[in-house]
Amino acid sequence: MRVEGKAVKFGDNIDTDVIIPGKYLVYTEPEVLAQHAMEGVDPDFSKRAREGVVIVAGKNFGCGSSREQAPIALKHAGVRCVVAKSFARIFLRNAINVGLPVVEADILNEVDEGDVIAVDLSSGAVADLSKGFFKPIKPFPDFLLEILRDGGLVEHLKKRGFGK
Amino acid sequence: MLPGFTMAEKILAKKAGRERVEPGEIVEAEVDLAMVHDLTGPLTVEVFEKIGAERVWDPNKIVVVFDHQVPADSTRSAELQKKMRRFVADQGIKHFFDVGRGGICHQVLPESGLVRPGMLVVGADSHTCTYGALGAFSTGIGATDMAYVFATGKLWFKVPPTTRVEVVGELPRGVYAKDVILAVAGEIGSDGANYMAIEFCGEVVKRFSVDERLTLCNMAVELGAKTGLVEPDEKTASYLGANPSSMGEVVRSDEDAEYADQRVLDASGLEPMVACPHSVDNVKPVSEVVGTSIDQAFIGSCTNGRIPDLREAARILRERTVSDGVRLVVIPASQRVYEQAVREGLVEVFVKAGAVVCPPTCGPCLGGHMGVLASGERCISSSNRNFVGRMGSRESEVFLASPATVAASAVAGEIADPRDFLGD
Known part of the structure; x- marks a missing residue:
């Protein structure tokens, strides 16, 4: 499973309130949430992300609330993957469940905004194609990788005939 | 073994x-x-x-x-x-x-x-x-x-x-x-x-x-x-x-x-603490932020909207009034807490002091309703998060503290040390 996109950089502790402010939690529609993705730090983010981007961030990405609207907003805004030094645990689970690839790698200081980042989840590597470096990443347990491959937990369960 | x-x-x-x-x-x-x-x-x-x-x-x-x-x-x-x-x-x-x-x-x-x-x-x-x-x-x-x-x-x-x-x-x-x-x-x-x-x-x-x-x-x-x-x-x-x-x-x-x-x-040496914008670990003793002006004070949330919290706030607000130019929002955490606060006369203390007492809800804690912040405004809150835009505008600021510190600040019109209001 491989994804690629231009890097959009953020710092440490990007919390779920800036990813999708609380006032939008009355919405569950992905396309509405997407318009407000990252509004708390970058009101123009959803326009920039449209062509497909990879977020590169520091530590504790997604800290705060359990709102699943956060990874939904990012995914539907055009974020193909989030590469961060570390993730808050609820966000990590939610991202996998909604089919937004997330990988732990500390590359923030080596990457420039706009660099082309490629992530191969299956072999476990992240690469900056503009700079020509790559780093191995800690691979996911197989069952989580399968959920991501299927595009999220809903599709994963459907594929396995859940509820039938 | x-x-x-x-x-x-x-x-x-x-x-x-x-x-x-x-x-x-x-x-x-x-x-x-x-x-x-x-x-x-x-x-x-x-x-x-x-x-x-x-x-x-x-x-x-x-x-x-x-x-x-x-x-x-x-x-x-x-x-x-x-x-x-x-x-x-x-x-x-x-x-x-x-x-x-x-x-x-x-x-x-x-x-x-x-x-x-x-x-x-x-x-x-x-x-x-x-x-x-x-x-x-x-x-x-x-x-x-x-x-x-x-x-x-x-x-x-x-x-x-x-x-x-x-x-x-x-x-x-x-x-x-x-x-x-x-x-x-x-x-x-x-x-x-x-x-x-x-x-x-x-x-x-x-x-x-x-x-x-x-x-x-x-x-x-x-x-x-x-x-x-x-x-x-x-x-x-x-x-x-x-x-x-x-x-x-x-x-x-x-x-x-x-x-x-x-x-x-060691709690013996602790001062009242305040988490400053925009992160919960940006914590300072109250003495370092005393005098910071505020527009709103909020007592409530799943962190500090319980009966002991309201009692401590009422101890400070009794026979005092909220400073001009400051809104104090008080939200009991549940119907039971609300009822108890009514029975103990705490709600009367808050209302007399010039606070608005809302029905049990998360309210402004996550910028939902009942006291969200405008740009440039500052709030001291007994809640749990002070992220950018948490309580409203992304140009507002949230300081986190105990209900006593929030109550003292509401009276002073600026961040204040509750020990100055509690007596001995």
């Missing part, structure tokens, strides 16, 4: 049907109680339907609480609540707390006795870690995970390592459980306990009431933790109206349990 186990490990092992579990291991465990509220419930139900599930695994083990946008503040919220009411009726969900019946979920579940020691509880809200104050393993999850729990009663968990925080000494006057947890946040950092359980212990925690322990565990997630835990004791039993032997399955950490980290905090 093998080392002993922590409370977190023991509860997860038991619920996973295992002899023992190790930190880092992934296990599937049976959930005892699952909670959603009006903002996470609708998404959970959507996913529940998408995966083709028809009936919930156990309608007696699901709790639905309306607390975020209540009473409905828009047609949008009203529609979501209507949808949840229908789901509750269709599925025969037993524990449903509608508008005027409950309050903030993290007060309602403990006070109604639904959470018992030794339980494995999940909630579609990050502050679900609060219930660890009763000796349960309790953690926040998202809507899709919750839909899976609704359908199966099970979920995968990564067994967390445990950090032990021992609070010793004697709390000085004007210093509360909130100041303790803010001090811990300042020391450990906002991701210092990422994916861990935090066990709070020591003489100060033993002396704390369950209400105060709820405040401690509530903010465990602000350090990245999966749950906070306090060993159940006779205070837990009395809070639950039960005998120590029948209150639930009392689980204690073994003396030779292995901890990832152990810290000791």
Whole structure:
């Protein structure tokens, strides 16, 4: 499973309130949430992300609330993957469940905004194609990788005939 | 010889049907109680339907609480609540707390006795870690995970390592459980306990009431933790109206349990603490921020909207008034807390002081309603998060403190030291 996109950089502790402010939690529609993705730090983010981007961030990405609207907003805004030094645990689970690839790698200081980042989840590597470096990443347990491959937990369960 | 186990490990092992579990291991465990509220419930139900599930695994083990946008503040919220009411009726969900019946979920579940020691509880809200104050393993999850729990009663968990925080000494006057947890946040950092359980212990925690322990565990997630835990004791039993032997399955950490980290905090030297914008670990003693002007003060939330919190605030506000140019919003955490506050005359104190007292709701804590902030405004709040835009405009600022510090600041019109208002 491989994804690629231009890097959009953020710092440490990007919390779920800036990813999708609380006032939008009355919405569950992905396309509405997407318009407000990252509004708390970058009101123009959803326009920039449209062509497909990879977020590169520091530590504790997604800290705060359990709102699943956060990874939904990012995914539907055009974020193909989030590469961060570390993730808050609820966000990590939610991202996998909604089919937004997330990988732990500390590359923030080596990457420039706009660099082309490629992530191969299956072999476990992240690469900056503009700079020509790559780093191995800690691979996911197989069952989580399968959920991501299927595009999220809903599709994963459907594929396995859940509820039938 | 093998080392002993922590409370977190023991509860997860038991619920996973295992002899023992190790930190880092992934296990599937049976959930005892699952909670959603009006903002996470609708998404959970959507996913529940998408995966083709028809009936919930156990309608007696699901709790639905309306607390975020209540009473409905828009047609949008009203529609979501209507949808949840229908789901509750269709599925025969037993524990449903509608508008005027409950309050903030993290007060309602403990006070109604639904959470018992030794339980494995999940909630579609990050502050679900609060219930660890009763000796349960309790953690926040998202809507899709919750839909899976609704359908199966099970979920995968990564067994967390445990950090032990021992609070010793004697709390000085004007210093509360909130100041303790803010001090811990300042020391450990906002991701210092990422994916861990935090066990709070020591003489100060033993002396704390369950209400105060709820405040401690509530903010465990602000350090990245999966749950906070306090060993159940006779205070837990009395809070639950039960005998120590029948209150639930009392689980204690073994003396030779292995901890990832152990810290000791001497509370005797603590000052009232304030978490400054825009991060919960940006903590300073109140003396360093005294005099900072404010536009709003908020007493409430799942962290500090309980009866002892309102009592301390009322001690300061009695026969005083809120400063001109400042709005004070007070929100009791539940109907029960509200009723008690009325009975004790606390609501009268607040109203006379010039505060607005709102019905139980999360309200402005997450920028929902009932006191959101405009650009350039500053609020001192007894809640749990001060992220950019948390309480409204992304150009507003939030300072976190104890209800006493918030009340003192509301009177002074600027951040103030509660010890100057409390007498001896």
